[in-house]
Amino acid sequence: MSFITCRGLTFSYSPESRVVINGIDLEIEKGSYTAVLGHNGCGKSTLAKLMCGILLPTGGSVCVGGIDTADAERAYEVRRKCGMVFQNPDNQLVASIVEDDVAFAPENLGLPRGEIRRRVDEALATVDMSGYAKHSANKLSGGQKQRVAIAGVLAMGPECIIFDEATAMLDPTGRQEINAAMKRLNREMGLTVITITHYMSEAVEADRIIVMDHGAVAADGSPREIFSQVEKLKAISLSVPQVTELMYEMELDGFAMPRGILHAMEAADEIEKRAGGGKK
């Protein structure tokens, strides 16, 4: 069953400016894990904002969980169902103390005090930040701040979380933390996860990759399918994972290598096979 449905979606920030999203038809399955790739300015972030109802389409429609985002009366229902984690951890935390920040969304929903408490504790436990409930958010590391931001969205009780380059400003450790959290939310809690990223290694983890170019979908498929099309990705100035790149270069040099290799171990196996087994 599809959770988010875009039909002939177009968008521009003002009537005179250029069209940022140019006719997108897309369905995101409930409980799926999707990565969105594309170079800067291709409309990835705009698409994300359209999907959680922060921006409204100028043409076509977006439906989230059966609700049209253009339906002004149910706008908050859309936002509650589909949360978003942004790039800069400093710019999305509202309160100075961790638990106050996580409580922001349930407070906005007007939930009773006991329920807010329960949700805050649960959300912080999910991202492994329970020990920091009373800490000052300013003094946390980037990865920790971003986990608090995830908890803040989780406390709202969403069905889908969109990560808009949520790892772009983090160090490698922070990036790992957030990627692990994303995976866990999808695999263990059954949340629909959409991640917009520049890191191919992150995209490989997803079940499905959508490649965007000039406000339209350029390619859509499993990581294996997408990364087999090395020439096509290069044509729209995107890179492929290092291992895939290596296999591609070897193929160009005349070795018959299978397309769409994503992991180092797979590649090692293939190379070993062609090297005739070699010494054990």
Added chain:
Amino acid sequence: MLKDVTFGQYYPGDSFLHRADARIKIIILIIYLVIALAAQSALAVALSAAFTLYLAVASHIKLRLLLKSVKPLIFVLVFTGIINLFFTAGSGEPLLQWKFITIYREGIRNAVIMLIRLVSLVLGSAVLISYTTNPIDLTDAIESLLSPLKKIKVPVHEFAMMMSIALKFIPTLIEETNKIISAQKARCADFESGNVFRRIKSLVPVLVPLFVSAIRRAEELADAMECRCYRGGEGRTKLKEMKTRPADWIFLLAAAAMCACVIFLNRVPVKEVFEFWKGMF
């Protein structure tokens, strides 16, 4: 350069001041300011200084931090001290007369009172509010105290929200300012030499990028808040309940009594108080 800003810096703790209801603390702050400003006679000033000392000790805030809150004021303190010392004309014989400098008894008295008053004002409000009150509690308290104004359409919730966000972003913006200053210095910007006007002018290349980035941050924050279903104060609930305990009321009564005492002592000369004291025994 900006490391000494203590405004809006909360130091978590578990003192009696930390636990007190923020609304009561705001009212006590007002009473406290009246006490510090109204104290004129020697006894009244002593009493108000004692109150300040009591608050400082009761807050369990480290002495180093307390001094830090006064530090930015040193120039003002020295300046007012000197002005009061030299420019107060007294009625009696001058204590010291040397060339154009004359010091009267009243001058010394005024200088001391002024210094105690200024230090009390800064220290007291730091200890009562900034150091011991969680910013969220503080803005909640302001919202709650001003809520009667909602009836005449004053946007109280919006005001409180703006204030809490401003407080939250102070450290972030300070960090950013330092970064921009370093970046400009790396490109040979000069912030230290020249007269005051030159120095102020040299801050323009710092302020412009700071404002641009602050506006960008605000836009992103607005999106993030909308994403988390923010829609103003209506129908909003709170995680933390504001509770006024009996101890808070006692604290408030004590402060009010102190205020009455100070006003009373202002009217009574020291001699009479001593005589009254002797008469008691």
